[in-house]
Amino acid sequence: MTRKPNIILMNCDDLGYGDIACYGSKLASTPTIDKMASEGIKFTDFYMAASVCSPSRAAMLTGSYPLRIGFDRVMRPGDKNGLNPNEITIAKLLQDVGYSTSLIGKWHLGDQSEFLPLKFGFDSYYGLPYSNDMGRNNIETKKSNLEYPDLPNQPPLPLMVGNEILQQQPDQRALTERYVDESLRFIRDNQNNPFFLYFAHMYTHRPQYVPKHALQKTTHGAYVAAVEQIDWSLNMILSELKALSIEEDTLVIFTSDNGASPLNMVHGASNEPLRGGKGTTWEGGHRLPCIMKWKGHMDEGKVCSELVTAMDYLPTIAKLSGAKIPTDRTIDGKDISHSFQNTENFRSPHEAFYYYRGGDLEAVRQGKWKLRISSNNLNNQTFHQRAFADSTDRLELFDLETDISESENLAKQNTNIVKRLELLMEHCRIDIGDQSRMVKGNDCRPIGQVNDARPLTEYDPDHPYMISMYDLDPDY
Structure with missing residues (x-):
């Protein structure tokens, strides 16, 4: 390796474990993602540290569990909270060792000026500051915004360049193509220098706005079309690397921020064969697709079934780039670069992985065993599938090696294992915290906070917002 590797991190939004072909989808055609898996490493036991957007992304960029850095919920437009300016992100580490850095897509770690991407090591930013449904667009895809003339808590959705608003209420059908462009x-501008591109898709977050030409390529509706648009975007990126002869200089990582939403299940979303999904501590909420490719520097066509996490990105990328990991704070991620070659002999560096729902510690995995403590205040009967229903058993022990769908509770037969995992959870509570037990962790850092937060945009009835066809009533 004669130069520091370029890093491309493509992070999808609410893409489920079973949404792409190489992880089992029977609906979506994802030839580019599948080929990337055949030319790199496919991780089957990869975890995000949260099962919702903001905490998941905060953990991924900082290498720390969400509650350790104050994240226990999703950020809203005009939120007073955001990523603390004292946090050090992957982008900041790389910027400090000479990388050009860019975020294209969704941020969702705070929209106040103190919390925007340029404060955290990104040289440039083009995208949405939060989720694509947090504007005056439809929350329910069959409802029209014209039926809701007053939405005081939903200011217009801003498309940003740097710290400035480029457009309000952009046509979301065109956003992915704009992101790719x-x-x-x-990539072209930085082909001769090391770069970090964080491409944060809006797909497959609900609602899915896809261009007509993408809808025409599938018979399975907008959700599957959105998955296939992700595949198209990855193909454009990988093709450009090849055309510029920098394939061997670039590590590409593909993943998702959390499991598919139950609201998308009827439209083709899938976390199968996992139980649960977004917002839960079942496997379907935290376990995600993850594929890595680095031509010439990584095993090809291998499958890694060891436990790894998105928090591992920061120390791994630091090792590859020569960046220094901060020593004045706890980083929960581990360097997994030794999994890139001789994959069969790689063993997880994690003693355990902890599953949080918001600020509540609900489960732990160690090796093949997962102990889950059902929260008494949860009742998921509103979800349409049993997969999302909380169990009536308080203690549940699963063997994830033989029971990936978490269907057989083995707690009564394995009391010693239960006790061992309960002790791990107790140590985690002391370290990071557990709001369900009213325990504040001993090693936590504060979330960022401002006193006079305001949304980036305000609704103006006289402003000529673009009203796209997808915002109109079907009978309009």
Whole structure:
């Protein structure tokens, strides 16, 4: 390796474990993602540290469990909270060792000026500051915004460049193509220097706004079309790397921030064969697709079934780039670069992985065993599938090696294992915290906070917002 590797991190939004073909989808055609898996490493036991957007992304970029850095919920427009400016992100580490850095897509770690991407090591930013449904667009895809003339808590959705608003209420059908165009420009401009591109998709977050030409390529509706648009975008990126002869200089990582939403299940979303999904501590909430490719520097066509996490990105990328991991704070992620070659002999560096729902510690995995403590205040009967229903048993022990769908509770037969895992959870509570037990962790850092937070945009009835066809009533 003669130069520091470029890093491309493509993070999807609410893409489930079973949404792409190489992880079992029977609906979506994902030839690019599948080929990437055949040319790199497919991780089957990869975890995000949270099962909702903001905490998941905060953990991924900082290498720390969400509650350790104050994240226990999703950020809203005009939120007073955001990523603390004292936190050090992957982008900041790389920027400090000479990388050009760019975020294209969704941020969702705070929209106040103190919390925007340029404060955290990104040289440039093009995208949405939060989720694509947090504007005056439809919350329910069959409802029209014209039926809701007053939405005081839903200011217009801003598309941003740097710290400035480029457009309000952009046509979301075109956003992925605009993101790809910006990404290709960034790659070309930095082809001779090390770069970090964080491409944060809006797909497959609900609602799915996809261009007509994408809808025409599938018979399975907008959700599957959105998955296939992700595949198209990855193909454009990988093709550009090849055209510029920098494939061997670039590590590409593909993943998702959390499991598929139950609201998308009827439209083709899938976390199968996992139980649960977004917002839960079942496997379907935290376990995600993850594929890595680095031509010439990584095993090809291998499958890794060892436990790894998105928090591992920061120390791994630091090792590859020569960046220094901060020593004045706890980083929960581990360097997994030794999994890239001789994959069969790689063993997880994690003693355990902890599953949080918001600020509540609900489960732990050690090796093949997962102990889950059902929260008494949860009742998921509103979800349409049993997969999302909380069990009536308080203690549940699963053998994830033989029971990936978490269907057989083995707690009564394995009391010693239960006790061992309960002790791990107790140590975690002391270290990081557990709001369900009213325990504040001993080693936590504060979330960022401002006193006079305001949304980036305000609704103006006289402003000529673009009203796209997808915002109109079907009978309009």
